[in-house]
Amino acid sequence: MTAAPQIEVPGGAAAAPPRVTRGRGLLVAVAVLVVLAAAPLFLAPFATTTLTRIVVFALFAVSLDLLVGVTGMPSLGHAGYFGAGAYAAGWVSINVTAEAPVPLLVGAVFGALAAALTGWVTVRSSGVFFLMLTLAIGETLQQVADSWESVTGGANGLAGIPATRVAGTALANPGYTYWYVLVAATLGVALVVLLARSPFGAALRGIRDNEPRMRALGYPTALYKYAVFVVAGSAAGAAGALLIAQQRLVTPADLGFMTASFALLAVIIGGAGSLWGACLGAALVIIVRDALGPSLDGHGTLVLGIAFVLVVYLLPRGAAGVRLFRRRT
Amino acid sequence: MSELSRRRMLGLIGAAATVPALAACGSSLGGGSTAPTGAGGARAIKVGLVVPKSGVYAALGTDMQAGWELWLAQHGGKFGDVTVETVVADEGETPQTGQPAVQKVLQSDGVDVVVGIVNSSTALGVANLFTESKKLLIVTNAGAADVTGKARTPYMWRTSFANAQVSAAMGQHLAASGFKDGVFAIAPDYAAGSEVIAGFTKAFEAGGGKVVGTVKPAFGKTSDYQPFLTQIQQSGAKATFCFFSGAEAITFVKQYAQFGLAPAIPLYGSGFLTEGSVLKQQGAAAMGVQTTLHYSDQLDNPANKTFVEAYAKANNGASPSVFSMQTYDAANVLNRALQTSGGVDGDALSKALGGIGTVDDSPRGPWTFDGQNPRQNMYLRTVQDKGGTLVNAIVQDLGPQSQPA
């Protein structure tokens, strides 16, 4: 009566997240970090600034990948939490203190708070409805940023944010700002990576693969989804706080649909579920937007659109699908 | 599409090859500023012209660049004996693109002065870059009060206007011309809209006028103004004051006519309602709409006549807009400042700008810096058909106006 059931596996065995042999992965990560840390010593200021944006965006993309790739929750509104963190960190820097960990922590807390307030609506839905709800939430948060002028500065944005201070000294030049951002973002990415590799992370992947089955195994999946939604919001908020350390300005555009799309593009270019891939994707997206955009007559969105189409067809598993590390079988 | 995308992709690859060039040399740990091109007795000055080349403000960017280039062409590409090198960068639509553009010209191209900036949030967002690098920014459009107000820095000057400055002139005018007992004010719900309404209301009420209703439609999300138009009709207003620009200016003016308000309740506005390319799109619906602004290409003074003529010649017969004029004047004031500054660093130029006195050869008429914003004459203009083209004809000179406190 029933045809032999087939488990749907888009992309076959490669569907599994790439597993890096512990030692080698760590070695590569350390090498990349050393190069990144040394970068300001030989890069010109503008290049360092661009690199700073890449690092900020990498943390943001990784936080989104935790939802999209690891848990299978494709959010179109994640920029809202990025922006919430940025506004909160900016407001605190202006009105309270810009002393180092404070704006970052405030950003992370507010990102989490915004995600906690809105997330419960989304975790019960799935598929296209999740897409639509997150889109609506993102638009609503942008609307709040646009109209709550007394706090957010409205359409003009929140400007005049003082430079972040570390141990009482303002981070006045691009190099020091970069190092601060690099350290904080590395910490953030590392925490997300650890979470994804933990038993909790395994449960998230289980939810992505087969949510009903997870419920049958006794996992309260809605709770798990809510938890990861808040965690991802918090990481995005921290990324937002780092954004203002570099940009010293937040505007409603930072939590708009385009920002969310850029982040999604970074995630899928990198291969959903591959956190290091998301970092790579973030680098590509920012280079196209900030370094190449001006030489494309402002048609960066065209490139972005084409990239979406191509990536969906050609790299169903993203850049991570082009495997650098052999999977043990 | 395939051809186009291929070209784009090739362009992308070509551009990718230039990325390493960003890394050119040096480190990022200096004081944040590169060595000035010529301290004292400058022989050359490098100017970054940051204007929108893409996005909804692209047309403004084109006008601004044309204004800048016209002044230089008229003066042999020099400020006195100082050769001007211009680097153009795309401001785009939002600070997300504008801020990197400013950063690029400052940090990568090493310019001495930056000119341009349409978007107020971009202007406010880059202010600190200039304070820290001690370089000069001349804002040639962005009208937020804070640019020369709350966010004031000695390094940020403005040759354009403040939002409330333009609408305050209309407030005074309407209060003095028989509309005291009822004007309805409408502007989009965003920072500039609020500033315009506040400026108008304050001046209008100071003149004894009464605002019978104020409404702020959602900015950028309103395409149908019928609900507001009905509200205006029911308010019993004698006139409407509005501020819209771009697509919203077109839609609002057309619908104002379509719903039959135009004959009964005359429409007044801030000058941007009918400025530039929107006027042609508004068509007949704009006839008779009156606005205040610090410029119109119809101004009858010798400087403007020369300006309009030269501009048309250089730009295939196009008329200059207020945006062209504001950037043209930026070159003018920079030229004047360089005569006395003795250097191209922000401190020297800022000091010199404070002392240039009256700019007496501007197409907008004579004006001076009051604070770091122009004190300039406001003109009441009305839309008329002049030989088949709609123009903002000058009705009245409303006298000089500063940025309201």
Place this chain on the structure above:
Amino acid sequence: MVVSILNGFAIGFLLFVLAVGLSLVFGMMDVLNLAHGALFLGGAYLGAALSGGWGGFLTALAVAAVAGALAGGVLSLMTEPLRNRTHLDQALLTLGVALVVAELLIMVFGDDPLSVDAPPGLDGSVTLLGAVYPSYRLVIIGIGAVLALVVWLVVERTRVGALVRATVADREMVATLGVDNRLVKVAVFAVGSALATAAGVLGGPIYGARPGLDAAVLILALVVVVIGGLGSVRGALVGALVIGQVDTFGRVLLPDLASFILFAALAIVLVVRPQGIFSGPVGAR
């Protein structure tokens, strides 16, 4: 008041023409077509380019319908290989197409907003119960009502329509019955897209044509589709008319909250029915 109600209907019927295609495509194929707004914008620019007379208006409508149908066909073929992929992949593909199309339109027609004149005779206003109302909007109500009736008759009363309804109700069932509905899918996508571009031409005199309009109407259409229920013609009509009125009155009664109202409506509907309004528990999955 009368004008507001009337206007709610005009906007509502325009929204119906726009949204019904999105709804049917969604119901048939489970594809959320984010390029739907870009199709509308294409129609609007076409209308702007050819505006100025009846000839131009009707040509624009015809060209838009054909171009829309072709675009829909192409989109349908483009999404076909992604049939077994996630919703995200399909959404990203159509998002990419939307960005590309919108950018190409801007390259062709420029960044400046364009206005579109209603065809001669309809560009004026009429006086209704003492209020002045643009005649073109009255015509939109008429056209919208006729189109609604036609679409409803096709879906409810024809064989093809029956297949469409069956597919919407239970996609797997139709597939297991061995009915080859690929052609019907292409056709639904084509017709739905043609309606979107036609809505663009029809909406031109009201909304104009400008960069960013695509995103604005897409969101409106999404709200309509969610509220009305996916894949249902009647639902799309009800949803569109409700949103037309809500949008009109919301702006008058709660101007400060107007921009939140639509999303609030969307969110509330989805909170109450996380899987959308018309997907009951029977949709066994």
Place this chain on the structure above:
Amino acid sequence: MTVLRCAGLSRSFGALKAVDDVDLTVEPGARHALIGPNGAGKSTLFKLVTGTMRAAAGTVELNGQDVSRRSEVQRCRLGMSQTMQHASLFASMTATETVALAVQRHSGRRIGLLPRSRPEVRARAEQLLADVGLAGRSNVVVPSLAHGERKQLEVALALACNPSLLLLDEPAAGMSPAERARLVELVQGLPAEITVLFVEHDLDLVFALADAVTVLHLGRVLLSGTPAEVRASEAVREAYLGTRRREELFGS
């Protein structure tokens, strides 16, 4: 005390009464089979028992505790675990990872937020895989497993939840005769503390394994009794004959 007691369970879809006032009692240590022709309501009843679907009326008691209002998740935590009819597992995981997922949930410890190697979880998962006959396949990803192997993995997964009541939904569907034999052996070898309720079409397997049988027909309980009583029942024979030939029923 009975392990499972259902009383008056009902659920309908539109006009169709899929499950209609069903009473079902499963004794401790039982190997209880649920049979009936297609459309009898077996799958729906299973879903009502596990909580995947909510009953319109009636109660479910697990080990004497009323769980009618408890969610599927809570029922699983209280000792009810199931295998799915269509072996639907986790496409990106290996066999061990799959089982470890269930083990970590039911190990009595909280789900960790940091990666920590927990050898006891892995060892337990490997043990369960060995128990169901997948000893050499622990590092194979699920999509690469043969169909029968996935069904075995399903059983390992269900056992990893430390159930007191194990619900098997057509465990032998699609299995080769050799695999069936192993399944019978596996179920027979389960400790008596684990009560088994299973739906199965293969009546050979049912009579080989079951010590109690409940027959459903058109959403109602036709008969509950020993295998012998069911074999002898004229009513059951008629119910089946409506859809199947007699030899298919009790033949071969």
